Amino acid sequence: xxxxxxxxxxxxxxxxxxxxxxxxxxxxxxxxxxxxxxxxxxxxxxxxxxxxxxxxxxxxxxxxxxxxxxxxxxxxxxxxxxxxxxxxxxxxxxxxxxxxxxxxxxxxxxxxxxxxxxxxxxxxxxxxxxxxxxxxxxxxxxxxxxxxxxxxxxxxxxxxxxxxxxxxxxxxxxxxxxxxxxxxxxxxxxxxxxxxxxxxxxxxxxxxxxxxxxxxxxxxxxxxxxxxxxxxxxxxxxxxxxxxxxxxxxxxxxxxxxxxxxxxxxxxxxxxxxxxxxxxxxxxxxxxxxxxxxxxxxxxxxxxxxxxxxxxxxxxxxxxxxxxxxxxxxxxxxxxxxxxxxxxxxxxxxxxxxxxxxxxxxxxxxxxxxxxxxxxxxxxxxxxxxxxxxxxxxxxxxxxxxxxxxxxxxxxxxxxxxxxxxxxxxxxxxxxxxxxxxxxxxxxxxxxxxxxxxxxxxxxxxxxxxxxxxxxxxxxxxxxxxxxxxxxxxxxxxxxxxxxxxxxxxxxxxxxxxxxxxxxxxxxxxxxxxxxxxxxxxxxxxxxxxxxxxxxxxxxxxxxxxxxxxxxxxxxxxxxxxxxxxxxxxxxxxxxxxxxxxxxxxxxxxxxxxxxxxxxxxxxxxxxxxxxxxxxxxxxxxxxxxxxxxx
Numbered sequence: 001x002x003x004x005x006x007x008x009x010x011x012x013x014x015x016x017x018x019x020x021x022x023x024x025x026x027x028x029x030x031x032x033x034x035x036x037x038x039x040x041x042x043x044x045x046x047x048x049x050x051x052x053x054x055x056x057x058x059x060x061x062x063x064x065x066x067x068x069x070x071x072x073x074x075x076x077x078x079x080x081x082x083x084x085x086x087x088x089x090x091x092x093x094x095x096x097x098x099x100x101x102x103x104x105x106x107x108x109x110x111x112x113x114x115x116x117x118x119x120x121x122x123x124x125x126x127x128x129x130x131x132x133x134x135x136x137x138x139x140x141x142x143x144x145x146x147x148x149x150x151x152x153x154x155x156x157x158x159x160x161x162x163x164x165x166x167x168x169x170x171x172x173x174x175x176x177x178x179x180x181x182x183x184x185x186x187x188x189x190x191x192x193x194x195x196x197x198x199x200x201x202x203x204x205x206x207x208x209x210x211x212x213x214x215x216x217x218x219x220x221x222x223x224x225x226x227x228x229x230x231x232x233x234x235x236x237x238x239x240x241x242x243x244x245x246x247x248x249x250x251x252x253x254x255x256x257x258x259x260x261x262x263x264x265x266x267x268x269x270x271x272x273x274x275x276x277x278x279x280x281x282x283x284x285x286x287x288x289x290x291x292x293x294x295x296x297x298x299x300x301x302x303x304x305x306x307x308x309x310x311x312x313x314x315x316x317x318x319x320x321x322x323x324x325x326x327x328x329x330x331x332x333x334x335x336x337x338x339x340x341x342x343x344x345x346x347x348x349x350x351x352x353x354x355x356x357x358x359x360x361x362x363x364x365x366x367x368x369x370x371x372x373x374x375x376x377x378x379x380x381x382x383x384x385x386x387x388x389x390x391x392x393x394x395x396x397x398x399x400x401x402x403x404x405x406x407x408x409x410x411x412x413x414x415x416x417x418x419x420x421x422x423x424x425x426x427x428x429x430x431x432x433x434x435x436x437x438x439x440x441x442x443x444x445x446x447x448x449x450x451x452x453x454x455x456x457x458x459x460x461x462x463x464x465x466x467x468x469x470x471x472x473x474x475x476x477x478x479x480x481x482x483x484x485x486x487x488x489x490x491x492x493x494x495x496x497x498x499x500x501x502x503x504x505x506x507x508x509x510x511x512x513x514x515x516x517x518x519x520x521x522x523x524x525x526x527x528x529x530x531x532x533x534x535x536x537x538x539x540x541x542x543x544x545x546x547x548x549x550x551x552x553x554x555x556x557x558x559x560x561x562x563x564x565x566x567x568x569x570x571x572x573x574x575x576x577x578x579x580x581x582x583x584x585x586x587x588x589x590x591x592x593x594x595x596x597x598x599x600x601x602x603x604x605x606x607x608x609x610x611x612x613x614x615x616x617x618x619x620x621x622x623x624x625x626x627x628x629x630x631x632x633x634x635x636x637x638x639x640x641x642x643x644x645x646x647x
Contacts, residue, residue: 039162040075041068047210050182054165057184057217062156063163069191071201079188087233088189089380094391096377101189102409103259103383106238109427110261110268112508115243116141117273127515127628136624137507137514146244153221153240153255160224161186167205168198168266170275170338170352175447177284177338177350179275180208183216183252183265187235190218190263193380196355196431198266214250214274216265221256234258245269247277247511260357260382260429268509271336271352277511280520284340288505290318291333291349291450293441294561297326302565305337305349305533306456307505309486313458313540313553315358319370319439322558324589329558330441331370332450333434334358339452345530348449353434360384360428362396367554370439371430379432383409385423394424453568458538459486459502464609465539467551467602468560469580470567474525476580477535479636482518483617484537501620515628522632536564537580542602550602552595559589577605578643607647614641 036058043051043066058066069075080099083089089099117125122140129135141149164185171178183194194200221237241256252269254262261268275286289305308314318334333351342348358371360381365372375381385393388405400406406414406423414423434440443450457480471477481504487497501507503514510517525532538560540553563583566573573587582603590597618637621629 036063036163037065039065039067041066041070041165043068046205047208049210050205050208050213053182053215054184058163060154061158061163061184061186061217061219063158063161063186065162066165067162068165069167069195069200071195076192076195079192083188083192086188089192090386092381092386092390092392094387094389095379098375098377098379098381098392099192100384100386100392101380101382102234102411104232104234104236104238105410107234107236107241107257107259107262108383108425109259110508111241111243111257113139114241115139115262115508116146116245117511118143118146118244118246119248123628124513127513127625130623130626133623136501138510141244146246149242149244150253153242154217154219154253157219157221157223157255158186162188164188164191166191166194166200167202167208168194168200169204169207170198170266170271171350172445172447173199173203173207175350175449177340177348177447177449178352179214179270179278180204180211181214181216181266181270182208183218185218185263187218187220187258187263189258189380193260193264193357193431194266196378196380196433197264197353197357199354212250214252214270216252216254216270218252218254218263218265219256220258220263243269245273245511247274250274250278260431264357267336267353267357271338272506272509273511275338275352275511276506276509276517279338280512280516284338285521285524286511287337287339288335288509289337289349289455290314290335291331291337291351291452292318292320293330293332293443293450294322294558294565295328295330296562296565300565302453302568303332303349303450304454304456304561304564305339305452306458306538307481307484308458309460309502309505310359312460312486312505315356315363315371316368316554317557319368319374319437320558320561321369321555322561323555323592324558324562325592327558327562329561330439330444331434331437332441332444338449340449341524341527341530342448345527347452347531347533349452350446350449351434351444355434356430356432356437358430358432360392360394360430361422361424361426363394363430364397366398367396370437374437375430375432377436379430381428381430383425383428384430385409385414394428395422452533454536454564455533456536456538456564457481457484457504458540459484459505460541461486461499461539462541462543464606464613465537465542466577466579466582466605467540467542468536468538468563469577469582470564470574471535471537471580472576474532474535475522475632476636478518478521479633479640480535480537480580481521482621482633483637485613485616487541501617501624513628515625515630518630518633522630534564534568536567544598544601550598552593552597556593559593563588578647579605579610579640605644605647607644610640610644610647614644 125140222235237256574581
């Protein structure tokens with residue numbers, strides 16, 4: 001029997017591969033034809049409202065075939081094999097089931113300038129900026145312009161391609177905190193990546209049942225009937241890229257990009273922009289935060305949620321290897337947290353994702369050994385360097401062995417002396433299953449979520465901002481999140497290292513008006529019988545006057561987490577400063593720290609710096625948030641100014 005099943009599986013695999021490989025030779029369907037050949041799955045078995053929506057997208061996009069994904073290992077093997085045959089990915093023999101993709105050089109990051117939210121009223125999406133000032137808190141598009149943009153892009157956009165139907169869950173299937181979506185896409189690379197990043201498969205269709213779901217439409221925007229597109233190694237359409245969200249309808253529409261943040265619609269599009277709006281409507285929070293559990297030598301465990309802009313150390317912190325003896329850090333997630341108060345008033349969080357989509361450069365056995373151990377199997381690497389021994393390499397990784405050559409992400413021979421042409425793109429990524437991380441928390445897939453004891457904000461601030469400080473109360477903590485500033489990162493299309501306002505590390509991800517978002521956060525303290533987490537701010541990146549980081553960072557950051565946990569327990573180890581509570585002298589455990597640290601400079605609050613900081617924050621609030629800024633936040637800024645002037 002096993003032999004017969006094996007033969008049948010191999011035959012089915014060959015049939016599906018053959019159909020996919022010959023898709024380019026199939027004639028396009030007439031625009032009036034509504035039926036499309038189904039290569040895999042059965043449209044008749046879909047719930048009527050799901051089938052109706054899928055068929056609507058097929059009529060518009062006109063794919064040659066439909067493939068309903070089931071998320072199985074067998075299906076994944078077929079998809080990866082097909083992508084390899086098409087030259088879109090390359091197998092990396094040095095590792096187990098690992099693959100390398102190289103994108104078009106014009107399709108390498110989130111495109112914030114082309115990411116929009118569609119609502120009837122602009123004020124629902126973004127605050128009204130001051131006259132003559134360009135808004136920085138999102139981009140609005142009217143329903144009329146959205147309809148025109150859609151009509152210009154989507155009709156016939158999948159001709160010559162297969163439309164994949166991806167049912168997926170954000171969060172453990174069946175969890176009261178989970179939400180479900182279905183994405184249709186013409187990118188098999190997206191299918192392979194979504195299988196890693198989400199819980200994808202037929203069981204999600206069962207979980208959806210007759211309920212509503214978030215509808216996600218994605219196309220690379222390159223029908224193969226166009227001569228220009230038939231030979232593209234990485235199909236995309238940068239000139240017409242558009243990533244649109246329609247929160248009132250719970251819809252996401254993405255066109256022209258195959259890059260992760262633009263095409264893996266369960267990620268930032270659903271998990272933050274749409275989910276933050278759902279959270280506002282339902283009374284919970286969707287945040288750009290890691291979640292970790294830390295256990296002290298006495299066996300006491302606490303969970304921390306922390307917000308950092310992309311490429312500012314979120315993954316490193318989430319997978320920390322503590323240097324403090326007897327401490328253990330375990331990972332729930334490295335990027336996104338959905339948080340909701342339970343019936344007992346505790347704030348509980350889940351990681352809605354199923355994988356890590358981490359920035360590769362800077363990741364090494366020194367900075368993040370657990371991430372390096374995670375990516376040695378079942379991982380898709382994108383835009384990293386390739387070694388001649390069948391592996392990968394990027395800047396910040398351990399030096400390549402002697403005699404091993406490196407090919408850059410652009411397919412050129414790497415010259416280590418040429419700093420203008422790095423081996424890996426600064427925003428190159430690894431996409432790896434979370435379950436492979438050696439320090440995943442036992443409760444990382446808990447249906448109820450984990451209880452959050454502390455919330456931490458942070459960013460890259462080379463000057464003026466202390467290593468750690470605690471908010472005076474919840475309202476002050478919301479102000480600290482609103483006032484966050486950090487050096488820009490490679491995760492978006494910004495150039496250079498400029499200090500940017502990035503409130504809550506959510507600036508590119510708000511699903512609705514930032515002023516209303518602040519009001520939602522402030523409202524959490526008005527809920528009856530709730531136990532609010534303490535709020536903190538950290539800065540691993542402060543530099544000395546003569547240059548060089550003042551704090552060693554990485555595993556040594558466990559010393560900061562230790563102080564945070566002690567403050568959660570109300571230990572008397574903090575003193576007031578104008579910006580918040582900082583550790584008392586000797587309160588930070590420096591035992592065994594190999595490097596000498598100038599604690600006075602690390603925790604100093606320079607009057608001139610903070611006077612200017614208050615002005616910058618005030619200007620930002622006035623120009624970008626205006627009348628939508630809650631009075632409570634405006635008052636916090638005024639009180640900060642008064643405290644600074646007393647220095």
